[in-house]
Amino acid sequence: MRETKKQGTGTFYGVGVGPGPRGLFPVSAVEALLCCDIIFCPKADTKEYSFARQCLNGIDIPEEKFEEIPFHMDPNRDLLRGHYRQLADQIAEHLKQGKNVGCLTLGDSMTYSTYGYTIAALLEVLPQVEHHTFPGITSYAHLAATFNWPLGEGKERVLILPCPDEMENLRNDIDTHDVVVLMKIGKRLTDVLQVLDSMKIKEHCVFGRRMGLEDEILCNDLSRLPEEESLGYLSTMLIRKNPREKRHL
Numbered sequence: 234m235r236e237t238k239k240q241g242t243g244t245f246y247g248v249g250v251g252p253g254p255r256g257l258f259p260v261s262a263v264e265a266l267l268c269c270d271i272i273f274c275p276k277a278d279t280k281e282y283s284f285a286r287q288c289l290n291g292i293d294i295p296e297e298k299f300e301e302i303p304f305h306m307d308p309n310r311d312l313l314r315g316h317y318r319q320l321a322d323q324i325a326e327h328l329k330q331g332k333n334v335g336c337l338t339l340g341d342s343m344t345y346s347t348y349g350y351t352i353a354a355l356l357e358v359l360p361q362v363e364h365h366t367f368p369g370i371t372s373y374a375h376l377a378a379t380f381n382w383p384l385g386e387g388k389e390r391v392l393i394l395p396c397p398d399e400m401e402n403l404r405n406d407i408d409t410h411d412v413v414v415l416m417k418i419g420k421r422l423t424d425v426l427q428v429l430d431s432m433k434i435k436e437h438c439v440f441g442r443r444m445g446l447e448d449e450i451l452c453n454d455l456s457r458l459p460e461e462e463s464l465g466y467l468s469t470m471l472i473r474k475n476p477r478e479k480r481h482l
Contacts, residue, residue, distance in 0.1 A: 242362055243270070243332045245324065247352055249342040249369015250288035253445010257375065262367040263292060270332040273324065275304040275339070275347065284446065285337040304347065313350070321354035328362055341369040345395065345416060372469040373414045376441040380453050382471055385412055386480065400424050407432065413472040422465035426455060429472065437473035442466070 246265040250258045266272060272294070274283040283301050302320060327334050338348035343366065352366065373393070377384045385391040389411035396418045397403050403425065407413050418425060429435045435455040442450040442464055450468075452458045 241331060242359065243328045243330070243334060245328060245352075245355065245362055245364040246333070246335045247342050247348050247364070247366040248335060248337055249340055249346070249348070249367060250285055250337050251339045251445060252370065252372045252375050253284070253443070253449065254287035254290050255445045256288065256291060257370045257445075258288065259367050259369075265365065265367065266292070266294060266335050268333055269298065269335040271327055272299050272335040272337065273320075274299055274301050274337050276301040277304045283337075285339050288337070288339075288445075317347075317350045317354040318358075320351060321358045324351075324355055325358045325362075328359060338369070341371045342366050343368070344371050344393075372441065372444055373416070373471060375444055376439060376451075376469050376471060379441070379444075379451060380439045382439050382453075382473075383477070384414070384471070386478070396421050396425065400428050404428055404432065407434075407472060407474055411474055413474075415470040415472055418465040418468050418470065420465055422468070423460040425465075425470065426458065426460055429455065432474075434472070434474060437476060439471045440468065441470075442468040444469075 246262070246269060248258060248262045248266060266289070274286040276283040276286075286299060286301070324334050324336070336348065336351060338346050340346060342348045348366075352364065355362065355364070373384070376382070390409075391412045391414065392406055392410040393414045393416070394406055395416050397406070398421070403415075407428075415425065426435070429438060438455050440450070440452045440455060440458055444451070450464065458464070
């Protein structure tokens with residue numbers, strides 16, 4: 234990783250980390266973060282610390298380089314636009330001073346990530362800024378690896394889906410694909426489990442919640458998963474319509 238000279242505008246680095254404090258991110262991203270003067274870390278306004286910051290535990294980066302930024306999930310799009318524009322302006326001020334700036338995001342940088350809004354807003358403020366976005370590991374890739382659960386084999390059709398409100402839509406999505414990666418489940422977990430039960434495919438599915446954190450839940454037997462609404466937050470489910478074909482035999 235070439236360190237940007239401190240002449241003119243600095244360089245912006247977006248880095249996907251996690252899921253969870255396991256050091257799951259590219260080696261090249263570590264090299265980029267080491268040359269940053271400031272690293273922004275998202276923190277949910279309901280939490281005392283940044284999960285993304287924890288993912289860098291063990292990396293020798295001075296603590297004073299980190300700055301936590303509030304993470305908002307407000308349904309009001311106008312408020313969200315204002316939040317990302319304010320963050321972009323804040324990042325731009327450091328870049329204009331010739332500083333290299335890093336920004337962490339949980340999971341992959343460009344998969345259902347708030348980082349996508351951040352980089353879009355920044356490029357409106359500083360269209361010519363030098364920037365590099367590093368991919369991260371998605372929750373579903375981590376979950377699949379945990380259970381040796383292929384996300385697609387041969388010509389299987391795979392759908393990555395934020396959980397729909399209407400369960401009939403979910404049923405149709407499962408019917409028309411071989412594998413469904415279900416994200417953003419939230420309060421709909423009980424309804425999702427009922428759909429899988431009625432389709433008699435629970436045994437083909439796996440579930441993960443808050444992966445890498447102290448209270449993580451990993452389950453490959455959904456019949457034993459409590460049907461509690463609260464379990465749906467920060468959770469991912471891998472759904473297979475049919476039993477896996479034994480191609481290895």
